[in-house]
Every structure is written in C-alpha cells, then in structure tokens.
Amino acid sequence: ETGVTQSPTHLIKTRGQQVTLRCSSQSGHNTVSWYQQALGQGPQFIFQYYREEENGRGNFPPRFSGLQFPNYSSELNVNALELDDSALYLCASSASGRGRADSPLHFGNGTRLTVT
C-alpha cells in the first residue's frame, strides 16, 4: 500500500511569488486535506477536497487555493507569497466521504516552504 507522497520536499521562494505543492493520496483514499504547520505549532487546516470539489475551508485567505484531480491527487497553490507563509505544508488523505467524521487522516511528510 502506497502512502501519501508530497513534492517537492523543500522549496525556497521570494516574497510575492507563487508556488504549487503536489500530493498523491494513499491508495484507496478519495479525500485530501491540506494543513499548514508553523514551527513549534500544531497543523492548521487549510481546506479539504472530496470528489474534486472543495469540502470545507479553514481561516486562510483566497490566495490559498487548491485542486483535486480524478485520480484523487491534489495541488495546493499559494499566490503572492508572504514571509509568514514559511511553514511545513502537510497533505493528508482519508477514505471517507462527505459527512463522515470517523476515518483518520494519513499524512505525508510535507513540503518545507521558505519565503525570503
């Protein structure tokens, strides 16, 4: 069984630039969630995708956007990067669909984004 994989593992960008992070969900999982983890903090929910549609969003501005593809892989796009966007971005997948709250998320190892 293939786990959640993310690319790239590390990335350095300049303030104002745009970035795309990628995620392949675990085999058999149809739901993908993205989290931002600042250093020394717990992950914070950005948004979730189910059947290629956004299914819930956290307190993040519209410059954070995403996509889910028919094969359940996903992208996180961040426009107009700010210094505070520097963080570990985690992708997680699960097998449950809309409305179920009892399927644990399985996380990838994240992309470390540094904005200078």
Add this chain to the structure above:
Amino acid sequence: GESVGLHLPTLSVQEGDNSIINCAYSNSASDYFIWYKQESGKGPQFIIDIRSNMDKRQGQRVTVLLNKTVKHLSLQIAATQPGDSAVYFCAENIGDRGSQGNLIFGKGTKLSVKP
C-alpha cells in the same frame, strides 16, 4: 471557543516506564478524537482514535481515555521505548461541520525517553 490544548509541553520519562500525555478540549460538540505522533522531519503519524460514544480504547502499547464530563483526553504509552520519542498531538473533529478533514490540533507535547 473551540480549542485543543495540552497540559504539559514537554515530558521526560525513563525507558520502560509508562507515559501519560494529557489533552484538554473545549468544544462539547466534538465527536471524534485522534492522537498523532510526529518525529522530526516527518508528517504526523496516526496512533489511535476514539469516538465520543466510547471512554476507552486500546491499541498496541497505547490506550486512549476520553472523559467527556471534564473534556479531557489522555494517551497512555506502556513500557515507553526510545523510539517513542517524538511530539504528540491530540486532535478533535467536530462532526457537525460536515468535514471530517477539519481537525483542530493542539500545540503538541514533546516526549523524551531517557535510556
């Protein structure tokens, strides 16, 4: 408001001892709770979960206890090993949001195991 917090930011235990990591939550509507372990440079790894209709669940060397009366969650690790050294997060899900991916994480407890 909604929050998940931890009583202790760091915990140091002797190898072979039992560890107990505590977590408080504030939202009585939360119906699902998960413990994750995060090692340096890695993503959170699922340990064990529990639904709100249960008060105890056991796994391999781990037990999660849920006390809904005082909104408290704990993770017990039996015979702690050096490989258990990591940051442990509790997370809660409020089912009525309709989005089980929206977990609210605490800040984490760093567990250090002394040989």
